[in-house]
Amino acid sequence: MKNMVGNFNIIDDIMHKTENEIKNIKPISIILIGKTGVGKSTLINRIFRENLAETGIGRPVTKHLRRITKDGVPIVLYDTKGLELNNEAQKEVLKEIFETISEGKKNQSNKEIHLVYYCINANSSRIEPLELELIEKLSTKIPVVVILTQSIGDQSKEFGQYIKNLNLPIYGVVNVMAQEFIISNDLTIQPFGLKELIEMSFQIIPDEQKRAFNNAQQVDIERKAKSARSWAFKYIASSFGVGFMPIPFSDASILVPMQLTLLAHITAIFGISMDKATITSMLAAIGGTGGATYAGRYIVSTIIKLVPGVGTIIGGVISGATASIMTTALALSYIEVLTVIAKSEKDGKYPDLKNIEKLMKEKFENRLKNSKKTSNDAEEIPGEKKSKWQFWK
């Protein structure tokens, strides 16, 4: 019971819960193949969060293969080098690649590779026979996407079309400019193609790895938000639906541990580099730093203040409907703030902690004020009973 009276650390709890959640996500594993300088590292850093190519830990697997991982990001990347060397070395690279793939396919190795990003510089306008052979052979083992990197102008598009016309057994060809390319003072090519690459990848990878991929990618932030929302709605519906026993307002803190689990799960779905300071700012916005009791009281007093109709039942109980409204507002505002953070992280910026707290408070209050609308949205989730919303009549 101690946990519920406020002297347990909410911040640590949510951090641990999030870490555990992420540990339980089955990682996605991708191998990047391509000659030196095509832009493999640049691509990795733009597609995935946390500048993985730079900040991840790279361990040599073989002479030409490096395995890149980072704590808290459920992805394993294999980076290859040496494809541009002499014939002898090339053969060695190929051998190492196929051995690593076979090794991963062994039962329980936990090293299975799910996808190949085969990178070719879009301006090279031809593929060597050895590369063609390699792509064909790879395709018999793992799905291959050919990425034409540093794509500029029509010529790169034509090269893409040329590769498509070869009818290779690959999943697709994508023209990409991973990072803004400055041609001159007044001419810059904006990044493009990454979203298409991400969508294609989602279609190819096994369902079991989709959570990991969504967590690790930073190209499509809305996709993260969407899957977090969809999970949260289901969780809330099943927690506060039929069978929820109303609790007295004074016991609102009973709900807090459950809400923390919800926030931790959302954080894990989203994938975001969260430190203690960020979590603290967000929870401070809802009274969380004072412990569960404070958070519980804060949330209840805010809902009484902001949600029309609730004020008339002070001294009453928190019904399933009220609990659902509170928790939905919490989940949705949290997801909104994570979206803002993720978008700025992607651009290498980080919002000020004071702003995060302010934003969280603002979004939470807005969500409560609009909770009638939100509750109607929630009603559309299959399996929810209409009677849950009698509270509002």
Ligand SMILES: Nc1nc2c(ncn2[C@@H]2O[C@H](COP(=O)(O)OP(=O)(O)OP(=O)(O)O)[C@@H](O)[C@H]2O)c(=O)[nH]1
């Ligand atoms: N502007 C811009 N430059 C790029 C892009 N891709 C690659 N480059 C540049 O090309 C050079 C090589 O890119 P890397 O990402 O290091 O290439 P790599 O394939 O990792 O090379 P190795 O690690 O040597 O195998 C760098 O100077 C990059 O800045 C891109 O999409 N946009």
Ligand SMILES: [Mg+2]
């Ligand atoms: Mg590199």
